[in-house]
Every structure is written in C-alpha cells, then in structure tokens.
Amino acid sequence: MTSFHAVNVDGQKIFYRQAGPDTAPNLLLLHGFPTSSHMFRNLIPLLADRYHVIAPDLPGFGFSDAPDRKRFRYTFENLAKTIHNFTRTIGVDRYAIYVFDYGAPVGFRLALAHPEQITAIISQNGNAYEEGLSQGWNPIQTYWKEPTGANRAALRDFLTPESTRWQYVYGVNDENQVAPEAYTLDSALLARPGNDEIQLDLLLDYASNVALYPKFQEYFRTRKPSLLAVWGKNDPFFLPPGAEAFKRDNPNAEVHFYDTGHFALETHYREIADRIGEFLNRSLTAQANAA
Amino acid sequence: MGSFKLSCRPRCLQVSRVALVASVMLALFQLRAQAQGNERPTEREHPTFYRTKQIDGLSIFYREAGPKDAPSLLLLHGLPSSSRMFEPLFARLSDRYHLVAPDYPGFGHSDWPDPKKFAYTFDHYAEIMNHFTEALGLSRYTLYMQDYGGPVGFRMALAHPERIEALIVQDAAAHNEGLGANWKPRRAFWANRAANEATLRTNLLSLETTRRRHVGSDPNVERYDPDLWTDEFAFLNQPGQADIQSDLFYDYRTNVEAYPKWQAWMREKRPRLLVIWGKHDLSFELSEPEAYRRDVPKAQVHVLEAGHFALDTAADQIAVLVRDFMQTQK
Numbered sequence: 001m002t003s004f005h006a007v008n009v010d011g012q013k014i015f016y017r018q019a020g021p022d023t024a025p026n027l028l029l030l031h032g033f034p035t036s037s038h039m040f041r042n043l044i045p046l047l048a049d050r051y052h053v054i055a056p057d058l059p060g061f062g063f064s065d066a067p068d069r070k071r072f073r074y075t076f077e078n079l080a081k082t083i084h085n086f087t088r089t090i091g092v093d094r095y096a097i098y099v100f101d102y103g104a105p106v107g108f109r110l111a112l113a114h115p116e117q118i119t120a121i122i123s124q125n126g127n128a129y130e131e132g133l134s135q136g137w138n139p140i141q142t143y144w145k146e147p148t149g150a151n152r153a154a155l156r157d158f159l160t161p162e163s164t165r166w167q168y169v170y171g172v173n174d175e176n177q178v179a180p181e182a183y184t185l186d187s188a189l190l191a192r193p194g195n196d197e198i199q200l201d202l203l204l205d206y207a208s209n210v211a212l213y214p215k216f217q218e219y220f221r222t223r224k225p226s227l228l229a230v231w232g233k234n235d236p237f238f239l240p241p242g243a244e245a246f247k248r249d250n251p252n253a254e255v256h257f258y259d260t261g262h263f264a265l266e267t268h269y270r271e272i273a274d275r276i277g278e279f280l281n282r283s284l285t286a287q288a289n290a291a
Numbered sequence: 292m293g294s295f296k297l298s299c300r301p302r303c304l305q306v307s308r309v310a311l312v313a314s315v316m317l318a319l320f321q322l323r324a325q326a327q328g329n330e331r332p333t334e335r336e337h338p339t340f341y342r343t344k345q346i347d348g349l350s351i352f353y354r355e356a357g358p359k360d361a362p363s364l365l366l367l368h369g370l371p372s373s374s375r376m377f378e379p380l381f382a383r384l385s386d387r388y389h390l391v392a393p394d395y396p397g398f399g400h401s402d403w404p405d406p407k408k409f410a411y412t413f414d415h416y417a418e419i420m421n422h423f424t425e426a427l428g429l430s431r432y433t434l435y436m437q438d439y440g441g442p443v444g445f446r447m448a449l450a451h452p453e454r455i456e457a458l459i460v461q462d463a464a465a466h467n468e469g470l471g472a473n474w475k476p477r478r479a480f481w482a483n484r485a486a487n488e489a490t491l492r493t494n495l496l497s498l499e500t501t502r503r504r505h506v507g508s509d510p511n512v513e514r515y516d517p518d519l520w521t522d523e524f525a526f527l528n529q530p531g532q533a534d535i536q537s538d539l540f541y542d543y544r545t546n547v548e549a550y551p552k553w554q555a556w557m558r559e560k561r562p563r564l565l566v567i568w569g570k571h572d573l574s575f576e577l578s579e580p581e582a583y584r585r586d587v588p589k590a591q592v593h594v595l596e597a598g599h600f601a602l603d604t605a606a607d608q609i610a611v612l613v614r615d616f617m618q619t620q621k
Contacts, residue, residue, distance in 0.1 A: 001604070003513045015517075038518050042382070063517050176340045180352075180400050181375045185518055188525035267338075 002044050006063070009086045012072070015063035016056040016086070017041075019048035025119065025284055026092050029055035030083070032101020032125075034164060034186045034199065035263075036062025039100070043265055046273035051280065054095075056086050058106065060198040062189065069194075074201040076102075076209055080109035087117075094119055096280060099126035101237075101262070102202070105209035108216045115219065120226040120283045122276055123246070125238045125262055128216040132242015134235075144207040155203050159196050161187040171234025171261030178266050220249040226283035230272050232264035233257040254279065337385040339378075343400075346423045352400035353393040353423070354378075356385035362456065362617060363429055366392035367420070369438025369462070371501065371523045371536065372600065373399025376437065379606030384613060391432075393423055395443070397535040399526070406531070411538040413439075413546060417446030424454070433617065435459040438574065438599065442546040445553040448562075457563035459613065460583060462572050462599050465553050469579035481544035492533055495540055498524050507571035507598035514604045557586035564590040565616045567609055569597035591616065 002019040017037045027047060029040045037055035044053050057064040058079050059072060072078065083106055087095065096119045099107035104126030111118045127133065143151040157163055165183045169175045189195065220227070227250055231243040246253035256275055260267045339356040354374045364384070366377045374392035381390055394401040395416050396409065409415075420443055424432070433456045436444035441463025448455045464470060470478075476494050480487040494500065501520045506512055526532060557564070564587045568580040580592045593612055597605035 001514065001607070002516070004516050005513055017516075038516075041516075041518075045382075063521075174340075176342050177338055179339070179341055179375075179378070181378075181518075181522055184400075184525065185522050188521060 002041075002048070007086065007089050009082055009089050012059060012065040012067055012082070014056050014059070014065070014082065014086050014089075016054055016090075017044060018052075018054050019044050020050070020052040022052050024050060024052045025280070026095035027051045027053045027098060027280070028083075028087065028092070028095045028107075029053065029098045030100065030103025030107045031055065031058065031061065032103055033202070034061070034159070034190050035182070036064075036186075036189070038062065038182065038185055039263065039265060042269040043273055043276075046270065047277060050277065051096075052092075054090070054092060056083060058083070058102065060195065060202070066192070066195060066198060069197060069201060074198050075205045076105045076109065076202070080106045080113070084110055084114065093117060096120040096122065096284075098122040098124065098276070100124045100265075101126065104128060105206075105212070108219070109212070111223075111225070112212075112215060112219050115223050115225075118225060119287065120280060121228070122279070123227065123229045123231075123243070124264055124272065125231055125235050125243075127238040127242045128213055128220075129242045129245035130210065130213060131245055132238045133210075134237055134239050136236050140203055140206065143204060147204060152200055152204070155200055156196065158203070159190055159199055164190065167236075167261075168263050168266060169261070170236050171232065172267055173259060178263075182263070182266060217249050220246065220253075224250050224252055226279070226287075227253040228276065228279040229253060229255040230264065230275055231255065231257050232260040232262055232268075234260060235262040235264075237262055339381050339385065341400075344423065344426055346426055347419055349396050349402040349404060349419070351393055351396070351402070351419070351423055353391060354381060355389075355391050356381050357387070357389040359389050361387060361389045363389040363391060363432040364435055364459075364613075364617075365424065365429065365432040365444075366390060366435040367437065367440030367444045368392065368394070368398070369440055369600070370504075370540075371398070371496070371527050372438075373526075375399065375522065376600055376602060377435075379602045380435075380610060380613070383606060383610035387614070388617060391424075391427065391429065393420060395420070395439070397532075397539065403529075403531060403535060406534050406538045411535055412542040413442045413446060413539075416443045417450065421447055421450060430454060431456050433457045433459060435461065435613070436463045437461045438463050441465055442543070442549070445549070445556075449553065449556055452556075452560060455562060457565070457616070459565045459567065459616065461567040461601055461609070462569055462575065464575045464579050465550050465557075465586075466579060466582040467547055467550055469575045469582060470547070471576040473573065477540070477543070481541065484541055488537065491540065492537060496527050496533060496536060501527065503573060505598055505600050505603055507569065507573045509571035509596075509598050509604070511604075515598075516603070519600070519603060554586050557583075561587055561589070563616075565612065566590055566592040567601060567612060568592070568594045569599055569601035569605065570594050571597060572599040572601075574599045 002017050006013045006015045031039050036057045040055045060066040097107040164187050168183045229243040229246050233240050243255045258264050258268045337357050343350045343352050368376050373394045377392045397403050434444040480491040501524045505519050506515050566580045566583045584590050595605045
C-alpha cells in the first residue's frame, strides 16, 4: 500500500509517496508540469511488489512547500539540488529514475552530477534532444529570447484550467478514458496565490535545460546507462524523434511508443508498468551479474 | 539560451492561446507523418470510462468499467466526494463485475444547477439516479452505498425493490443512534436553519472537516493521500457550492425521519446485506454497523482498520469482501 510522507529538506517540506519493500531496488519517480506525484497513483501499486518506489513532489508543486520566490530561486538546477538532498535525507543512494516532462531535466542533472547513483533511466516523454521539441514551445522560446513582461504574460495561457485539461486529453484516442480528477487537482494547486509566478519562473528557466542537452547527450554516449524510453506518440510538446534520438547516443536504449498523449500513464499505465518491470528486471540482473 | 536555435516565425510572436494551440496542431500533423510507432496493439482488458449522460435535463457524469454482461454494482458516493472515491474498487473489481458510479447533481463532474431552480433533496437525487439507471438499461444491480449513498440508495431500493440484487452498506447510517454527539449542531440546524446556518457551514465545509472525514481517528495519517481532501475542498470552494451543500444537508433531516421505514423494509425483505465499516470513522457511531444486524440477522458485518472513506486505506480487503459476497449470491 502506498503511504504518504513529508521530510524537511534544506528547510522546506518535501512531500512524497512511497511503496514497496525498502530492501528492494529503488525507483525514483519524477513528475512533470503542472502536476505532482499524483500522476503516479496508478503506476506505483503495479511496481511496488518488486521495487521500492519513491515519488517526491518538486518544490512549488503538489504538497511540497512552495517557498516564496524571494527565498528560493525556481530554477531546474535548484529543483535538482533539492531532489538530490531529498534522496540523501531519506537514505536512498542508488536508484533507477523515471523521468517525465520537468522530471527529465531534474533527473538528468542528477545523473550528470552523480552518475554512480543511477542504476537505470526510464524516460516517459522526458526530453533531451532539440528534435523532440514541438512548435508548441515557440511562445516559450520567444520569452527566453526576449524575457519581457508581455512575453511572460502571454504564457499565462499555460496556467488556465482549460490548458491543463487540454494537456491531458490532447492526442488521447478516447477522451472518456481520462480521469477528470487529475487535471482538476492540478488546476486547484495551480490556482494557489503566487503559484502562477513560480510556474512562469520555471518556464523561463527551461532554457537552461535546452542549453544542457549536449551535456546530457554526452553522458548518454559515455556512460551508456540502461535506458528505456516509453513515449506517448501524440504528445503535443515532445515529439517521437526526441525518443528515437536516445538510440543515436546510446545503442542500448530501447524505445517504445504508445498511441496516446503527453500524460501517457493516464491511459496506458498497465502497459507501461509491464514494460518497466521487464526492463528493470533485465537491466538490474545484468548489472548484478557484471558486478 | 545555449545551443537552442530559435525558429520562431513572426506569426508566433503575437502569442495567444489560439496561436499556441494552432502551432501545436501544426506540429501534430508533422508528428503524425513522422511517427513510426512500434507499438503493438495493446489491449487494456477493462479500462475505466469517464462518461456523461443527459438525465432530466442535467449532465450526469459517471465512471463505468467491466464487462456489461457481468453482474452490476451501482456505487453511490458520499459527501463531499464523487465517484472518484471508487477508483480503488474499479482497479480491483472490473475484471469480473460491471461497475457504474455516478456523481450526483451538485457533486464532482455532474451539473451543478442553481439551488433556486433545482431542489437539492435526497428524494430528488433518488429519482434522478433511478432515471439514470433506466437510461443505462441497468435493470438489476447490487447497491454499494457510502455515506450520502445510503439515503439515496435506500430510497431507490424502496421505490424499485425488484431491481436490487443485494445491498452493500459502507459507512452509511440508517439508525438514529448512529448519529452521535457531533450531530448536535446539525440537529440544531434542522430545528432552526436560520439561526444555525453559519455554524453548520463551518461544521460541514471547512478544510479541517474535509480532512478529518478521511483521517478520522486513525493514528496512521501517513496512509492517507492528501489529494483526497484537496480535491474535495477545491470543489467545495467553487461558487455556489456552499448554498448547494447547505440545502442538501438541511434535507438530511428527512433521512432521519425515514430510517424507521428503511429498517422496516429490511426486516420484511431480508435483503442480502454486507456491512463494511471503518473503525476510525468519526461521522457515525461505532454501534451503527451492528445495528444493521437487528434488521437483517444474516447480515455480514466487517469493521476494518480504516476511516469513513474506508476505500482510502482498505481497498484490498474491501475488494475481497465484495468479491466473496458477490460470488456467493448465486
């Protein structure tokens, strides 16, 4: 059974879900925008019989603290630092990472800084290649290039309840298979006072992720981590070429597409859980044999 | 900016939602052309569908899963939740049973008509839910009733006993003694609504109450997902909700008046009855689950290590109890 916890990391509360035996291999799940560990609610029970599954909420998201922007700079580098310190706080020093959307630049930073801690990587619509970025990023790129008030204000469209729902249902074959509570909860948390400015700060800092893509790619080339890409192929933000590109740098990368959207777990959590279980079992067994 | 090449055309500098969506749509066309899906056709055997149906001029939202020719379970939710509370059962029972869980008007993703134009009463809810089952062609089903699901479901059962295969009561009261000390301000509200309106709204709708309904007296708070009450509280804070919930709760007094009638019906009909109760439930007295055995001596009564929304933490056990109960029905 999943349990729900909070720990103090660098003076702020980090909320996390946890399930599975703590003697089992660790799997760290890193969520995306504008959601939280809630996105893993269906996946966690399907892996917790074999893995110690941990899903924190990033600062500013879900039930973790959302410190004032004057006290905490909302950058992906700081999110990665917080998550690294979180893993130390809860005593998890080696783990596989599942990265989605914002979770990817956070998780890949952890891998760059502490490659010895990463046992395997699962990227679900977690991008590291320019060819993975759709034209949906254009307004955001405009803001990177000219960080004006007007360009910032234009991105508020991303924060509306309509936009949040759209991110969940776009590219899904049957909208009737998407549970409404996911976007309802995300919208409720986005509507908290001040959360809009936090999200706009992170959208601005997303440029730093793109700047790091060559470093992430170098890491894939040199370390050749066990890597599984599971990708909703109709994702309006991250395109299938971004998934295929993993194979260019890492011949061991495995890529699987699903006929669904950005939040692929909402419709395909069973299939994705099966794929992850098979992949982790194979990768971790091979590592144990090699050691 | 790093190595990112900005490929923005002048058009997209005038950013609007239309442009945002349009540019994404364009990307999608390219994407569909490029995608070389190596996905095997995967079959999720019994996915949950999130649907709506027009009933009496209202959009009624419901979840549905499982084979349609399997025995049906009609799941009626409590305050201030929605069909969402049954997600854990959907995940565990949809292989063998046809599960249907509607949201009442004024709850979840069903319409929330203006209380000036719509009577928020349990009679009205039961009538609409009966029409809902008729529209879906559900002619026989086992009722799973939690909290408000009790007064809705008992009314449905008394109106159409021929449709009821069996009853499952989970943390829903049908005896006056089941309403303990914390019902004092609520009974005062029923006796004099105007004088007690403000107290009742706090008592019923605050964040603390919303959380306590889940956690109750359970010392293991780490077993509870805070999304549960965050979701409910977000709904309760929408415009118009306080008036809706106050009207409906004022009508709750009619449930207490109807308890003897429901008890008499159970004594006479002796329906197959499974009672499931969370022992950390603070909404009702812990004498309540056993009280059902007075009406239906053969009732199965199970008090679990759980709260008012027992599915929050005891879904595995409840799924087993429901499965066993449904299987021995034949």
